[in-house]
Amino acid sequence: MEDGGLMEGLAPLVAALDAAAAAGRPRAFWWRDDDAVRVGPRLCALREVAARHGAPLSLAVIPAGVEAGLLDWCGEEGVDVLQHGVAHANHERHGKSAELGAARPVATIVAECVAARERLARSAAFLPVMVPPWNRMREDLAPALAEAGYRGLSRFGGPPVAGVLLRVDTHVDPIAWRTTRDLHAPEIRAAILAEAMAGEGPVGLLTHHAVHTAAVDAFVAAFVRLVSAHEGAVWRSARDLFGAS
Numbered sequence: 001m002e003d004g005g006l007m008e009g010l011a012p013l014v015a016a017l018d019a020a021a022a023a024g025r026p027r028a029f030w031w032r033d034d035d036a037v038r039v040g041p042r043l044c045a046l047r048e049v050a051a052r053h054g055a056p057l058s059l060a061v062i063p064a065g066v067e068a069g070l071l072d073w074c075g076e077e078g079v080d081v082l083q084h085g086v087a088h089a090n091h092e093r094h095g096k097s098a099e100l101g102a103a104r105p106v107a108t109i110v111a112e113c114v115a116a117r118e119r120l121a122r123s124a125a126f127l128p129v130m131v132p133p134w135n136r137m138r139e140d141l142a143p144a145l146a147e148a149g150y151r152g153l154s155r156f157g158g159p160p161v162a163g164v165l166l167r168v169d170t171h172v173d174p175i176a177w178r179t180t181r182d183l184h185a186p187e188i189r190a191a192i193l194a195e196a197m198a199g200e201g202p203v204g205l206l207t208h209h210a211v212h213t214a215a216v217d218a219f220v221a222a223f224v225r226l227v228s229a230h231e232g233a234v235w236r237s238a239r240d241l242f243g244a245s
Contacts, residue, residue: 006222009189013226016197021232028202028236029227032058032154032170033209034084034131037065039073046209047077049221053228056237060084060131060154063116071123080238081126082154085133086116098136110144129154129242130165152242156206168241170204171196174219175211183215202236 007014020027033046036059050057058080061070064087074081090097091104100109113130120126129152130137130145142153146164153165156173172192176184184192196203207220227233 006219009184009186009219010193010222010226012190012194012197013223014230016193017227017230017232019232021230026232026234027197028234029055029205030058030168030170030202030236030238030241031055031205031207031224032060032082032131032238033207034060035088035208035210036061036070036084038067039070040210042209042212045217046207046212046220047079049224051077053224055224055228055235056080056240058082058127058238061120062086062088062133063119064088066119071120071125074125075123079125081120081123082129082131082238083113083117083120083126084131086112088133090134096136097134098138099133100130100137100141102138106138106141106144109138109141110148113145113150114148127151127238127242129238131155154204166242168202168204168238170206171199172203172223173206174216174223175208181211182213183219189219202241 017027031050036043047057049055059074060082062084071081073079085099087099089099092098092101093103117128128150130150131154135156137153137155143164145153150165153167155167155169157169157171174183174189176182176188183189205220205223212220228235
């Protein structure tokens, strides 16, 4: 993809960061990559982009499928680990997919989450933050997760919410999941960025390294490079936002 096309989609981000810099109030950004289970070339390439530009990376890891080497790698690389449900399995008979949805009792879901958490908690990189698969979760689950020792919740869209669980979401997903499963068209990328920058609180970049196309990779690299270089932006790690485990 030509750089001009990428910059066309990034125009609202540039304008908002210019305004933030002029006001002396840099916007905070953070980065969550979902569906991680193992170390592979695509994840290593994503980590290289993050390291090159000094951007903290966090992984939403699926406990049921995680390989031990991934947790060791995260500890060595300084990558924060969040819990991505249990097995990323749908339990809804009707409607949209959800693992932590209304199809099962809260007590059953919490017990499964806590048992799955043990697979991740051995790593010092782990933070007790729940990332619901498909970014969906029954609302009455949050208090029960807090009682079970979880600190935070991260989904897609919305500002940080102070409650029983600290909620810090992601806002910028470059993939057109419902159509091409490739990079959004420039006008859609621009609309996504404009909406994200109009909100308050940290702006979250959401990636899925295992399914990135070359165009998505190019956009992510351009986005991270721009944010890292601009005086109107500052990167925050998941550990900064949610607090140490």
